[in-house]
Amino acid sequence: MGTVLPKMKDVAALAGVSIKTVSRVLNNEPHVQHAVRERVQAAVTELGYVPSKSARSLRGSRSYSINMMCHSSRSNYVNTIQFGAVIACQQRGYQLTISLIDTVEEKSATDFRDELKILMARSSPDGVILVAPFADDPVVLQVFDELAIPVARIGPSLGPEGRVRVGINEREAAFEVTTHLLELGHTRIGFVRGLENQAVTEERFQGYKAALLEKGLKPDAKHVRKGRFDFRSGVRAAEKLLALEPAVTAIFASNDDMAAGVMMLANRQGVKVPEDLSIVGFDDSEIAENMWPTLTTVRQPLQQLGEVAALKLIETLGQSVPPVIPPTILPHKMIVRQSTAKVRTPV
Amino acid sequence: MGTVLPKMKDVAALAGVSIKTVSRVLNNEPHVQHAVRERVQAAVTELGYVPSKSARSLRGSRSYSINMMCHSSRSNYVNTIQFGAVIACQQRGYQLTISLIDTVEEKSATDFRDELKILMARSSPDGVILVAPFADDPVVLQVFDELAIPVARIGPSLGPEGRVRVGINEREAAFEVTTHLLELGHTRIGFVRGLENQAVTEERFQGYKAALLEKGLKPDAKHVRKGRFDFRSGVRAAEKLLALEPAVTAIFASNDDMAAGVMMLANRQGVKVPEDLSIVGFDDSEIAENMWPTLTTVRQPLQQLGEVAALKLIETLGQSVPPVIPPTILPHKMIVRQSTAKVRTPV
DNA sequence: ACAAAATTTGACACCGTTGTCAAAATCGAG
DNA sequence: CTCGATTTTGACAACGGTGTCAAATTTTGT
CATH class of the missing domain: 3.40.50.2300 (Response regulator)
Structure with a gap:
């Protein structure tokens, strides 16, 4: 009922170990005895403990959130990709946030850069998923390079640069x-x-x-x-x-x-x-x-595109310097329905 | 280029005041001299300072994020509301996060409650926007009551309870x-x-x-x-x-x-x-x-529905005990197009 | 059986902000 | 002009985790 949320020290007390050991177990760090690990995990599930995201990210400088940047989320394309991205994030314990921003064309490039930077400073995501019309925008890519925020691009031109890229042929x-x-x-x-x-x-x-x-x-x-x-x-x-x-x-x-x-x-x-x-x-x-x-x-496997983009992005967060990653090409499929037929009068 | 992000102490140093005073200015607290307030604000804009969300929420126990809970975001209805909600959140410095959860029917009620609680513990939002099919779900509403998380319901039955409600007639x-x-x-x-x-x-x-x-x-x-x-x-x-x-x-x-x-x-x-x-x-x-x-x-003014829900929700976050709020009824409008005409053969 | 090396564990500082409370500055009244 | 009341300000602890590093424990080699 009105019990307060359990904290790490509660888990530690119940398991009979120090706070730090609990932390280690939760982050899958090595150097914990098997028996201790199990005891801690039991305590965690018994108390229903969930680590505080803010404390975690304050000290560890990871926010456990991924941002999806769009111009407007009101299209089947963006929407379905978003759906896939949410699923993947949720599965990995990440949070998906949505940001809206006007395209460069609608304002000056400097304004755009400033706005983008403030937006990112506010949400401080660990990574960003870019979809059209930003996935190909050099200004956007440059800003994220400057901010050192990893990006995953969906459906972009398949250039040689070393970012996470997902698309179809x-x-x-x-x-x-x-x-x-x-x-x-x-x-x-x-x-x-x-x-x-x-x-x-x-x-x-x-x-x-x-x-x-x-x-x-x-x-x-x-x-x-x-x-x-x-x-x-x-x-x-x-x-x-x-x-x-x-x-x-x-x-x-x-x-x-x-x-x-x-x-x-x-x-x-x-x-x-x-x-x-x-x-x-x-x-x-x-x-x-x-x-x-x-x-x-x-x-287009849109949902899958979103899922894969999110998963690959989260995967790269561990590595300090993301290596050059080959683009992931997902299979497409032609769906023949009723709107096509043999030409009537070949000229 | 590679300059580190400015912190509160940098602002304080530049403005020649203590950290706490900067904090007061940023939170619009009283007891700050007008001149000092301006000096601080100038310093903030000069450095492009943005407060750290994690530190803020750790100490202040507010996460500055609103969660929108849906079953599937893949419908024009949910999608458009979400669009409005993002706009409103962004405008108020809040972050909108998306959660997906299966409906009660798809699993047992206890499982559902547990899943929901874990989901909320993870994202720890300051408030939640509920849309169909959750806006009317008694189990969902009860869980949020237990967790003491304020909710805004969109398009619900217009009962008498004291939560934020937005809809049309x-x-x-x-x-x-x-x-x-x-x-x-x-x-x-x-x-x-x-x-x-x-x-x-x-x-x-x-x-x-x-x-x-x-x-x-x-x-x-x-x-x-x-x-x-x-x-x-x-x-x-x-x-x-x-x-x-x-x-x-x-x-x-x-x-x-x-x-x-x-x-x-x-x-x-x-x-x-x-x-x-x-x-x-x-x-x-x-x-x-x-x-x-x-x-x-x-x-249906769907986008506006989302906007108003988010704004009202954020508004109530200040109050410690949310008062009973009358539902907000937004105007609808019949749009007559080509699919209706006089009946041909009245019987 | 004992020293050295490797493993496991915990004490403590620290992340960047806000709440508490006391000190400093200012104001008002006698 | 002095003293208490009020306003403004800042020092410091605290939030709940993680990183560092040293202590405790176990393993290994001889």
């Missing part, structure tokens, strides 16, 4: 879905790009181009539209692509939200999907199955 | 959309309930019933289906409701995801929306605008 995935469309007989395939400040935008585009070239087709600039990863920009891109003469017979949108926009416009204009127009997306977010017809897309 | 909102359908001439209006362990499910249903009764219509049990707040259960409910003889001419789903399911099924069966069937949802989540036709729904 974006280019290959884009190559696969494009090839899927080509094999269905499509030759005029529209492509909707994502936000230009994100590395994945170019990666996916490269995959698209490579697939066309492999089949001996020349990429046509008219078939490529810019997008912003949101529903609305998908609608706008589709307007242009369907107005072409001759129009495209398939559209590859760089994510599902834009694909949903494409589909909405097709529905509205009476263009039949997939008979007159095949559509593919990217991400396999919830919306992909919740539209009609359901969307062919690429499944 | 669910019943009235449901009353309004139902009335909207009635005024369009609909008389056979289907209703899809939500998860039965959540208070809002009954609240919205009561609003639906009240609207029918007010227009002199008798609620028909055949027109009411259970649901689980997800796309799939919306599809299933619609199958049943559209198979009725005579079929319903409108369906009110208790949330947007289920409404999307209803719409998908209608599209698939060739039932024209809104000509043959009007559909309304609830929440105004992103999906509402990202379907075709766009969805008439009720806008």
Whole structure:
């Protein structure tokens, strides 16, 4: 009931050892006799003792918290990754905290750096998980270098630098879905790009181009539209692509939200999907199955991405100087649903 | 570059006062001369000093963190509330942490209580924000009472107890959309309930019933289906409701995801929306605008709900014994889009 | 069986802040 | 101008752990 929380000295008293020995057991340090270790552990569970995070981090200068930095957490992408990260952190006894910060573009770079530094000083995490649009931002990476806070980057360009990186092979995935469309007989395939400040935008585009070239087709600039990863920009891109003469017979949108926009416009204009127009997306977010017809897309293991990023990050916290770590590439998978079909009238 | 983080004594030295005085200034305590206060503040900003959270919370037994407890953060509802909560916390210098925990149903009640207690001991938040399905859970509320951790509940049943509560008037909102359908001439209006362990499910249903009764219509049990707040259960409910003889001419789903399911099924069966069937949802989540036709729904100010909950919670942390607080009711708004229209053939 | 080496254990300082309490400075009244 | 009341200030302990280092204990070698 109203019993006070047990402290280390209570555990020590119950086990008949010194405080320091309890500390050693809790931190899995060597130099404790097996029998003593067991006695202490029994005392811990009996009292339901949980070490005080603040005391621990004050002396040990580790906060046992990981921060996930986002621009906005309101997207399936960020949200699902976050979900995976929370699970991993919880499992390892870490706490996940969320920080929101505006992108560099919305303010001056110095303001941004200052704000970021204050934010980090406040939460003083042991490590930070970066997702788009920060995973590729040189200013952000530099600040964390200066603060000597380890970062894990999700879905970044796979450069050679020595930080924890987790992602999928974006280019290959884009190559696969494009090839899927080509094999269905499509030759005029529209492509909707994502936000230009994100590395994945170019990666996916490269995959698209490579697939066309492999089949001996020349990429046509008219078939490529810019997008912003949101529903609305998908609608706008589709307007242009369907107005072409001759129009495209398939559209590859760089994510599902834009694909949903494409589909909405097709529905509205009476263009039949997939008979007159095949559509593919990217991400396999919830919306992909919740539209009609359901969307062919690429499944990114988002939750797993978050989990692995958090685990790898926590793992590196022990090492004093993190070695150069090869990027972890998780497998993606093309999910063929109803929005793609053989082209009707091959020209 | 590699300068160490400034500590309180550095600030004290620069301002020419004692450490304690700096502490007083930072905590807005009285008994500091105006001039001294300014001098200290100047020193703080000059050094870019940020107090150490761990030291603070160790001595002061406040952690400056708020925990948001969810079952799964992967829904627009939870996600948007979380977004608002992060904003509010950040603004007040608090940190938002996320905890995931399985519902009571998935394990024994004692296990649940133990797990919850350990989770809270680990993160030791100053307060907790509860959302569905925990906001109404008596076991959860009891545990927090025992631990003496203040909670803020979002969207709960509006009982008389003295905790921070934030929500909208669910019943009235449901009353309004139902009335909207009635005024369009609909008389056979289907209703899809939500998860039965959540208070809002009954609240919205009561609003639906009240609207029918007010227009002199008798609620028909055949027109009411259970649901689980997800796309799939919306599809299933619609199958049943559209198979009725005579079929319903409108369906009110208790949330947007289920409404999307209803719409998908209608599209698939060739039932024209809104000509043959009007559909309304609830929440105004992103999906509402990202379907075709766009969805008439009720806008819940989810982000604001999260913000207000966090702010009110932080506010009460000062008071030693939180007084009985009246619930905060935020305004909702019916958003009429394309999915509702006059009934075609009034029977 | 005894000294040296290795292992196990505990006393104590310390991390950076806030609470307590007494000292110092200022103010007001007679 | 002095004395008590009040305001302002600072010295010091304390929060609950971990790091250091020395003491106690056990093991090893001869």
